Amino acid sequence: MSSIQASRGTRDILPDEVGYWQRVEAIARDILTRAAYREIRTPIFEQTTLFERGVGEATDVVSKEMYTFQDRGDRSLTLRPEGTAGVARSYIDHNLSAQGGVQRLWYVGAMFRYERPQAGRQRQFHQLGVEVLGSADFRADAEAIALATEILQTLGLKDLRLDLNSIGDSSDRQKYREALVAYLTPFKEELDADSQDRLTRNPLRILDSKDPRTQTILDQAPGILDYLSPDSQRRFDRVQQLLSDLGIACNVNSRLVRGLDYYTHTVFEIQSDDLGAQATVCAGGRYDGLVAELGGAETPAVGWAMGLERLILLLQQIQPATPSPVDFYIVSRGEKAESQALTLAQSLRRSGFITELDLSGSAFGKQFKRADRSDAVACLILGDTEAETKTVQLKWLRSGEQTAIEQTALLEMVDKLRQQIFRLRDD
Structure with a gap:
C-alpha cells in the first residue's frame, strides 16, 4: 500500500524550521503591540460573496485562484485567499467603529490560492498582516509602512527595496484606465493572452505582466501619476515626505498597481533581490472604499500583508537554524x-x-x-x-x-x- 503524501501546493513545517516562524511571530507581536495594534483572528472560510465583492470579480484571485465549495446547506463558501476582506467583514459585523477612534488590528494565519507551486509560493500559504481602519490621515500610511520596515529590519534583513506609488481615487483611476486602454488597444494582438483578457476586464493588471513583449509595449504607456488630481498628488507627496523624515528610502514606481480591486491612493511593495522572481516579501496600501463596498459605513483604511513563506526563505539564507537549547x-x-x-x-x-x-x-x-x-x-x-x-x-x-x-x-x-x-x- 502506497503512503499518503501532502497535497500538491501544501507543505509540512517541520520542527527544525518552526523556530524561524516563531521568531517572526514573536518579533512582529512585540513591535505591533508596542504600536497599540491588537490581534484579530477571523475564520479560515467565508461566504464567497465576501471576496467577489471585496477583492473584485475581475481579479485573478477571484476568477482563477479561489478554493470555493458548496456546503451541506448548499451555501457557497471559500477558503480565504487573503486577510483584509475578512477583517473588514468582522469590523462591520461586530460594529467595531462604535468603539470610537482608529482600529489598529493585526493577524497571522493560513490563506489559500490555487496557483502553480514554486519556491515561496504554495496553495496553502501564510500571511502576517496589519489593518488600520478609521483613519484617512496620510500618517497612517507612513506608520504602516514604517512598522513593516521595522519588523523586517529587526529580523536582520538588509538590501530591501521599498517601491511606492499612488493609484489615486476612483475618478483618477477611471481617467487613467481610459488612457491605458486607448494606448494598448492597437497592440492587442501583440499582448500575451492574459493581458488580452485583462484589456477589457482589468486593464491596470496588465502593468504586472511578466511577458517580455508586453513589457516592451508598456515602455511607452502613459503613467498613472500623470492622472492624479491635485488632492491625490498632495497626499502622495506628504506620504513620501513622512517616509523621508523617518529615514525610509523609497523608489517611486508608477507601474505598481497591486492585484486587488479595493486599493486606492497609496500602494507599496517591499522587495528583496535575494528571492529571484518572487521578490515581494510585503505589500499593501490604502483601501478607503472596501468597508462601504461590503455594506458598512464609509471607512478609510490602510494595511499590508507579509508572505511568511518568502520571508522564511530569506531568513534561512542569512541565519542558521538554532535548535531549542536543552538545560x-x-x-x-x-x-x-x-x-x-x-x-x-x-x-x-x-x-x-x-x-x-x-x-x-x-x-x-x-x-x-x-x-x-x-x-x-x-x-x-x-x-x-x-x-x-x-x-x-x-x-x-x-x-x-x-x-x-x-x-x-x-x-x-x-x-x-x-x-x-x-x-x-x-x-
Missing part, C-alpha cells in the same frame, strides 16, 4: 527511578528549565549517548541507588564533573542552577 537531559533506569525521573522533570519544567526526559527505557550507555547528542548543559542520572536514597547524579556535560545531590536540594537551588547554565552557555 537538563534526564536518564533513568528501573521502575522506581523512572517514576521519580518523571516527577523531577515536571518540577524542573515548572521552575523554568528546558528539560528532556529520556523515554526509551534502554540501557544507560545508549541514554548517555543521546544526552551527549542533545547538546544539553547537564545530565541528571537516576538509577536504583538514587531512587532508594532520593538523590540524583548531576553531571555537567562539557566538563564531565559529576556530583550526587538530594533531589529536594536540587529543586531548592534553582537560582544557582540557572546562573550556572547561563554562564556555561555564554562560554
